[in-house]
Amino acid sequence: MFRNIFPLFLVLIITLYSFSGFSGEGEKNIFIQKSITSPTPNITGIAFDGKNIWVADWKEDVIYSLDPTTGKKVDSLTSPGPTPTGVAWDGSHLWVVDLHFNKAYRINVQKKSVVWEIPLPGSYPFGLAWDGKFLWLSDRNSRQIMKISPTDGAVFSDMDSPGGEITGITFFKGYLWASNRIDDEIYMIDPANKWVINIYKSPGEYPWGLASNGSNLLCADYNDGKVYFLKVEPGKDPWVRDEKKDYKLEFVVDFYNYGRGAIDGGEMIVALPQSRENQEIISGPVFEPEPDSIFTSTHEQKFAIWNIGKIIPPARKRATVKWDLSLFSTDWFVFPDKAGTEADIPERIKKLYLADGEKYLINDPIIKKIVQEVVGNEKNIYNKARKLYEYVIEKLEYKLAGGWETAPKVLTRGSGSCSEYTFSFISLCRAAGIPARFVGSVVVRKDDSSVDDVFHRWAEVYIPPYGWIPVDANHGDKPDARGRALGFGHLTPNLFVTTIEGKLEENKLGWGYNYDAHYTYQGEANTFLEGVGYWRPLKKGKNGASCGIKSGVQESVCDCGLPE
Numbered sequence: 001m002f003r004n005i006f007p008l009f010l011v012l013i014i015t016l017y018s019f020s021g022f023s024g025e026g027e028k029n030i031f032i033q034k035s036i037t038s039p040t041p042n043i044t045g046i047a048f049d050g051k052n053i054w055v056a057d058w059k060e061d062v063i064y065s066l067d068p069t070t071g072k073k074v075d076s077l078t079s080p081g082p083t084p085t086g087v088a089w090d091g092s093h094l095w096v097v098d099l100h101f102n103k104a105y106r107i108n109v110q111k112k113s114v115v116w117e118i119p120l121p122g123s124y125p126f127g128l129a130w131d132g133k134f135l136w137l138s139d140r141n142s143r144q145i146m147k148i149s150p151t152d153g154a155v156f157s158d159m160d161s162p163g164g165e166i167t168g169i170t171f172f173k174g175y176l177w178a179s180n181r182i183d184d185e186i187y188m189i190d191p192a193n194k195w196v197i198n199i200y201k202s203p204g205e206y207p208w209g210l211a212s213n214g215s216n217l218l219c220a221d222y223n224d225g226k227v228y229f230l231k232v233e234p235g236k237d238p239w240v241r242d243e244k245k246d247y248k249l250e251f252v253v254d255f256y257n258y259g260r261g262a263i264d265g266g267e268m269i270v271a272l273p274q275s276r277e278n279q280e281i282i283s284g285p286v287f288e289p290e291p292d293s294i295f296t297s298t299h300e301q302k303f304a305i306w307n308i309g310k311i312i313p314p315a316r317k318r319a320t321v322k323w324d325l326s327l328f329s330t331d332w333f334v335f336p337d338k339a340g341t342e343a344d345i346p347e348r349i350k351k352l353y354l355a356d357g358e359k360y361l362i363n364d365p366i367i368k369k370i371v372q373e374v375v376g377n378e379k380n381i382y383n384k385a386r387k388l389y390e391y392v393i394e395k396l397e398y399k400l401a402g403g404w405e406t407a408p409k410v411l412t413r414g415s416g417s418c419s420e421y422t423f424s425f426i427s428l429c430r431a432a433g434i435p436a437r438f439v440g441s442v443v444v445r446k447d448d449s450s451v452d453d454v455f456h457r458w459a460e461v462y463i464p465p466y467g468w469i470p471v472d473a474n475h476g477d478k479p480d481a482r483g484r485a486l487g488f489g490h491l492t493p494n495l496f497v498t499t500i501e502g503k504l505e506e507n508k509l510g511w512g513y514n515y516d517a518h519y520t521y522q523g524e525a526n527t528f529l530e531g532v533g534y535w536r537p538l539k540k541g542k543n544g545a546s547c548g549i550k551s552g553v554q555e556s557v558c559d560c561g562l563p564e
Contacts, residue, residue, distance in 0.1 A: 036070065120153050123142070126138050136148070167209070173337075175197065205223040238332050248322070251533050277328075278495065285322065291319070308517070327494060345462060362431040398416070426438060437460050471487065
């Protein structure tokens, strides 16, 4: 009865669950190289024997051998159990996991006979992988991935499954890979440290089995019955854009003097962002009024500057900057084994981003002790940065205590704001020889039409040969491996980077996010400085053109018929 009911339960899940991953169309997922269609749509586990692909058919209790070029059936064998969920190739034999009997069977595929069987730990076995010496098993009920003995099924080590339900696992390029059919994701895992390194959207709506043919990651999809051949590195750039959102941003800075003394003079400053990996500026900046000057730092950060002049209270000075822009969900795909060492970092990067600062205090005994204990003799830049990232997450909890304290004090206290998470992480990185810097941003707060007056800050670390990678220890402060991975090399499509840290003496904002003011006054001047970002979704015309800030290009293509 169990075997007859469960496939219906799977169909019900597929019907009710709203999938958010790629549909499997090649043009939508740059990682798809090709796909073949299995002769059966009910495929679960998948393995590669060096020549052909083996797929398990849950419904028919059959394991098929397929031609990897055409997908045509080459051979088949009867499953030793009624519910085959995972398969793996150990170099000479095929292993099959059976859910009903909770066993794994080693099969001689030439003779089509079982030569060994082992009981499995857990109670709901799904994925199976071979690492060259041991078997690895994913169990649905315990939410564990276990390294087990191929002799008797004894558990050598285990880790929590990242994300939701792990259906397939395999080893490829020295990493453990796991498919999550609830979130439609595939994870690249460092099994030694139990870190999720990269997260990929699955090529289909129900990723199940995973395998490797040596060149590609293979993913069997239960929903469409296809086997997808995936590359796992994006190409020239290490980052990939996904979800896109278009906005209008009006950033307003008000400087108030309530008295009694007069402001003698000074300046208001607003950071001017540029297009970068996670954002494209469609048009702008448009200023109201025009700034008195534009300052460009040696690291290409631009600032608009308005002279304040004399302000007799009560009075207000206002500066406004407007942009039309696109924000993207952006992921960086880094392979730690390909990361360089300190010797591979350009000297100009070292000089600028290994320097000390009053928030960092990299020579403080507290900072030095932490670096020695956490990093030790590690040379790989990625591993050093990731270890420090994990330390900050374990050490700190998010709490607004007022002000921005120094890294040693924050790490001793054990709590901090997003800025204090960032300053602490940067301090540890620089003390460990890893170039690091902060970026400031204006944030779309939940609704597309929203207001931001608190902003957000995170770090970037320089990892050769990949370049600058975003690291947000505050955002990544989660209890699970998937949640932590989202803070290392991932940006959501609601973050507009305005400020990039450079030389402190050139930074017109000091330690601020997006704006500042410098001034002198007489007597008792009661001043207040406020910066607010006002967000609106960017309207689209009939042909998809953006209708926003007027420019020569937009006036010629806008066809929405709305007043501008």
